[in-house]
Amino acid sequence: MGSRLLKFSEIDYGPPDVRDAGSRTSDFGEIHQDFIIEKAAEQASRCSQCGIPFCQAHCPLGNHIPDWLQLAAEGRTREAYEVSVSTNPMPEVCGRVCPQDRLCEGNCVVEKAGFGTVTIGAVERWLTDTAVREGWVEPIRPATERGQSVGIVGAGPAGMAAAEKLRRQGYAVTVYDRYDRAGGLMIYGIPNFKLDKAIPERRARALAEGGVTFRYNWSLGRDGALADLREEHDAVLLAFGAYAARRLDTPGCEESATIPALEYLTASNRKGLGDAVPDFESGALDARGKRVVVVGGGDTAMDCVRTAVRQGAESVTCLYRRDRENMPGSAREVGYAEGEGVVFEWLSAPARLNGCEISVQPMALGEAEGGRRRPVPSGDPERVMNADMVIEALGFSPEDAGALGGEETLRINARGCVHADPKTLETTIPGVFAAGDLVRGPSLVVWALKDALTASESIARHLEDMIEVAA
Ligand SMILES: Cc1cc2nc3c(=O)[nH]c(=O)nc-3n(C[C@H](O)[C@H](O)[C@H](O)COP(=O)(O)OP(=O)(O)OC[C@H]3O[C@@H](n4cnc5c(N)ncnc54)[C@H](O)[C@@H]3O)c2cc1C
Ligand code: SF4
Missing domain, CATH: 3.50.50.60 (FAD/NAD(P)-binding domain)
Incomplete structure (x- = not known):
């Protein structure tokens, strides 16, 4: 059987069809059409499987892009989805909203060689959309309840991704948000024509069904202080974004x-x-x-x-x-x-x-x-x-994060962002972590997700250490 890869010189760059301007401006529907399986496999087969995958190096999550492209090209869609989701908590979101021209696709070797990039984002999105349709997405069912709890302030991509990671490990998770829905800027900022609202809504439903508690219309600084959350939870993650408009x-x-x-x-x-x-x-x-x-x-x-x-x-x-x-x-x-x-x-x-x-x-x-x-x-x-x-x-910067946190020892940097250790994302208050735009200033969904992964690992370590100290 001939190789199903390295087809970039035979098969042209072919992103999913984009609705024509006349039709797409008459509603708020997404502008990209879906790939069909043959087209996704065909486009994935254009990957050159280079020794040093620059696409992966320029993906903030370090996604194993050549691996899932290879599996997709071979028609092993479910395995491709599983590899994709192993590093990315929201592949269908990133596939839609990442500025791929500046990240993975902009650094694709096939693109640099003048053949037109491999459509990485579109394949990534298609894998999870397919997994949802086919019922391959693992529900959140922790094997054990650990008896420790985490409070997360902010139900944007950083807060939601951390909630999923921690809940899957058996921690009790409560997410607090000042709005009436989860999703953060995925729901109230980014328009539907870029990211269908059904996507963050589905993720919020899956979290609630998996046992994550949401407390909406609850604002840090108005309805409670950081000290209250520290009292109530064993660890706290601050992920309440950057909302002060310049x-x-x-x-x-x-x-x-x-x-x-x-x-x-x-x-x-x-x-x-x-x-x-x-x-x-x-x-x-x-x-x-x-x-x-x-x-x-x-x-x-x-x-x-x-x-x-x-x-x-x-x-x-x-x-x-x-x-x-x-x-x-x-x-x-x-x-x-x-x-x-x-x-x-x-x-x-x-x-x-x-x-x-x-x-x-x-x-x-x-x-x-x-x-x-x-x-x-x-x-x-x-x-x-x-x-x-x-x-x-x-543009934006964080709101008065110091006042919201209500604790003098929470260090805020010159840009108004919460200071967190870059390796662990722990703030200057032990047991309080921070992620996303609140730490970076206005950034991207994919960086918020990266932070969520880092912070949830640090939180899990912190909670295990607490048990060891108590034992
Ligand atoms: C209009 C717009 C378009 C964008 N488009 C893109 C794009 O195409 N691609 C991309 O990658 N990125 C895009 N971004 C950036 C991206 O949305 C953010 O980087 C990302 O959402 C940050 O995630 P986060 O979880 O840190 O914060 P957010 O998504 O901002 O979520 C923070 C949550 O905290 C809640 N909150 C705030 N204050 C409090 C409080 N005091 N108490 C309780 N809850 C609170 C908010 O209600 C919100 O739900 C866009 C941003 C904007 C504004
Ligand atoms: S679309 Fe975003 S998350 Fe996906 S591979 Fe590219 S940079 Fe990484």
């Missing part, structure tokens, strides 16, 4: 009632989930019929512009102060947004807002600063554009 300091912003990106996206996501959203119904957070301007150039800005298109905005413009090459957002997402009719004004920053009018300052790239060239006014004259809705998508 705001424009441009004159006229306050009077012009600009909208923070997450407020806008949360309203849209809640609407899609069937919630009553008065600020959406009133039109305040609905882009329908409006000229929308989004300020910022990251993935959050891309999610805002693409949401506005789907809400039926009259026009959508993205203002970004650097150029296309220096944009932090994924190039793939920018391409999708352009295809959906979004206009990008590069090297442009708002200088002043006055009601519907924005004075736009043309920018140029100056000296390098921290690896990227600093945008400076170009000296060209300002121009005026009109907008009915201005959304600020300038």
